[in-house]
Amino acid sequence: MDWGTLQAVLGGVNKHSTSIGKIWLTVLFIFRIMILVVAAERVWGDEQQDFVCNTLQPGCKNVCYDHFFPISHIRLWALQLIFVSTPALLVAMHVAYKRHERRRRFRNGEKIDIEELKNEKIHIRGPLWWTYASSIFFRIVFEAVFMYVFYYMYDGYQMPRLVKCSDWPCPNIVDCFVSRPTEKTTFTIFMLAVSGICMMLNLAELCYLVIKVCMKEPRKTT
Amino acid sequence: MDWGALQTILGGVNKHSTSIGKIWLTVLFIFRIMILVVAAERVWGDEQDDFVCNTLQPGCKNVCYDHFFPISHIRLWALQLIFVSTPALLVAMHVAYKRHERRRRFRNGEKIDIEELKNEKIHIRGPLWWTYASSIFFRIVFEAVFMYVFYYMYDGYQMPRLMKCSDWPCPNTVDCFVSRPTEKTVFTIFMIAVSSICILLNVAELCYLLTKFFLRRSKKAGNSKQQPNHENKEETKQNEMNELISDSCQNTVIGFSS
Numbered sequence: 001m002d003w004g005t006l007q008a009v010l011g012g013v014n015k016h017s018t019s020i021g022k023i024w025l026t027v028l029f030i031f032r033i034m035i036l037v038v039a040a041e042r043v044w045g046d047e048q049q050d051f052v053c054n055t056l057q058p059g060c061k062n063v064c065y066d067h068f069f070p071i072s073h074i075r076l077w078a079l080q081l082i083f084v085s086t087p088a089l090l091v092a093m094h095v096a097y098k099r100h101e102r103r104r105r106f107r108n109g110e111k112i113d114i115e116e117l118k119n120e121k122i123h124i125r126g127p128l129w130w131t132y133a134s135s136i137f138f139r140i141v142f143e144a145v146f147m148y149v150f151y152y153m154y155d156g157y158q159m160p161r162l163v164k165c166s167d168w169p170c171p172n173i174v175d176c177f178v179s180r181p182t183e184k185t186t187f188t189i190f191m192l193a194v195s196g197i198c199m200m201l202n203l204a205e206l207c208y209l210v211i212k213v214c215m216k217e218p219r220k221t222t
Numbered sequence: 223m224d225w226g227a228l229q230t231i232l233g234g235v236n237k238h239s240t241s242i243g244k245i246w247l248t249v250l251f252i253f254r255i256m257i258l259v260v261a262a263e264r265v266w267g268d269e270q271d272d273f274v275c276n277t278l279q280p281g282c283k284n285v286c287y288d289h290f291f292p293i294s295h296i297r298l299w300a301l302q303l304i305f306v307s308t309p310a311l312l313v314a315m316h317v318a319y320k321r322h323e324r325r326r327r328f329r330n331g332e333k334i335d336i337e338e339l340k341n342e343k344i345h346i347r348g349p350l351w352w353t354y355a356s357s358i359f360f361r362i363v364f365e366a367v368f369m370y371v372f373y374y375m376y377d378g379y380q381m382p383r384l385m386k387c388s389d390w391p392c393p394n395t396v397d398c399f400v401s402r403p404t405e406k407t408v409f410t411i412f413m414i415a416v417s418s419i420c421i422l423l424n425v426a427e428l429c430y431l432l433t434k435f436f437l438r439r440s441k442k443a444g445n446s447k448q449q450p451n452h453e454n455k456e457e458t459k460q461n462e463m464n465e466l467i468s469d470s471c472q473n474t475v476i477g478f479s480s
Binding site: 078 | 259
């Protein structure tokens with residue numbers, strides 16, 4: 001069970017998404033999950049090995065590392081990607097339920113060719129519209145929450161070269177040096193930018209859905 | 223044989239589950255197995271390498287690590303996930319047996335197209351209901367047992383930064399420092415929370431099954447008062463055959479159906 005399996009799961013959701021939703025999914029897979037797996041994990045791979053403190057005191061490095069990096073960027077991004085992907089499963093479940101109901105109705109009332117039922121396109125209307133809109137809303141919320149958590153936990157988005165640590169058992173104040181700070185800053189800003197783009201895509205999709213509903217309403221009344 | 227293979231096996235079980243069962247399976251795969259593989263295993267990856275003791279005494283670090291971490295969190299979670307997934311296989315075996323019996327009965331009595339028989343939906347009734355309910359009960363028991371084992375083994379769910387060790391050959395008392403204690407605490411609490419959600423889902427599913435069972439019994443009692451027995455038997459047999467002939471629906475929660 002890894003990112004490939006998540007991709008297989010979400011690929012099925014893709015069929016029922018709007019065009020903007022499909023673009024969002026592509027950006028998610030190529031610019032976030034793939035970058036995480038092929039690049040970012042290597043950059044953060046030696047984060048504790050090469051975190052060096054100017055002391056011989058055993059345990060000081062462990063304690064300082066734990067103080068300045070309570071949760072690693074990589075794990076936060078992994079959690080963010082999983083939480084942001086999950087609302088799409090609500091849509092998938094609703095579509096599966098709708099399809100099941102449609103088949104049951106036709107089986108009771110009328111004989112329809114099974115192949116036609118299999119390939120039917122489910123339109124985003126009625127209760128499904130609300131499920132879809134809620135899933136987009138939750139995506140936006142999760143993105144914003146994680147961006148804030150990053151900002152709060154690391155006092156901004158820049159990785160410092162030097163951190164000064166005075167937790168026990170470190171004697172007085174100890175200088176600790178972070179491994180690859182510039183590369184980490186670059187990737188953090190990149191992931192933040194793509195996160196921002198994903199949020200804007202989600203907002204655009206939400207606006208598109210709302211406009212579609214509003215345009216359908218006056219047509220119904222006239 | 224890895225988590226992917228387990229997913230394939232359990233994906234087949236998904237077809238015969240209730241809706242709550244399908245949600246449980248999704249939570250299991252995405253929020254537990256996936257988190258374990260992509261995140262937690264990296265956090266615990268360097269647990270012994272970066273377990274540092276304030277001593278030069280050879281063997282002291284090994285002994286202290288072994289004392290404080292008899293079984294690593296990662297291994298306990300892997301065992302928990304395997305034990306919790308396994309009861310579903312009882313249901314799969316029972317369904318396979320039921321399907322085999324149905325085919326044998328119809329092959330002896332009447333010629334039905336094999337393709338139609340293949341896609342039949344098995345309803346959770348009779349002996350299968352008991353198998354399904356037992357599997358949910360065992361899931362709940364295993365989850366609870368493992369949560370207790372975690373609590374007992376590690377004196378709670380928080381990972382301390384510092385452990386004081388005085389096992390031989392460590393001289394007197396030695397300070398030992400754990401690697402990434404905060405990150406480990408966060409993930410332990412996350413996994414406990416998802417475990418609890420899974421227990422709640424299983425309890426809800428059990429209640430749903432019990433409710434369905436009692437509703438069906440009261441409906442049967444009501445029906446048998448209205449009609450004589452032999453007419454009922456003919457009707458149910460005809461219904462069953464109609465189901466087999468016309469029912470070709472497969473539940474398709476994406477990614478987890480075979």
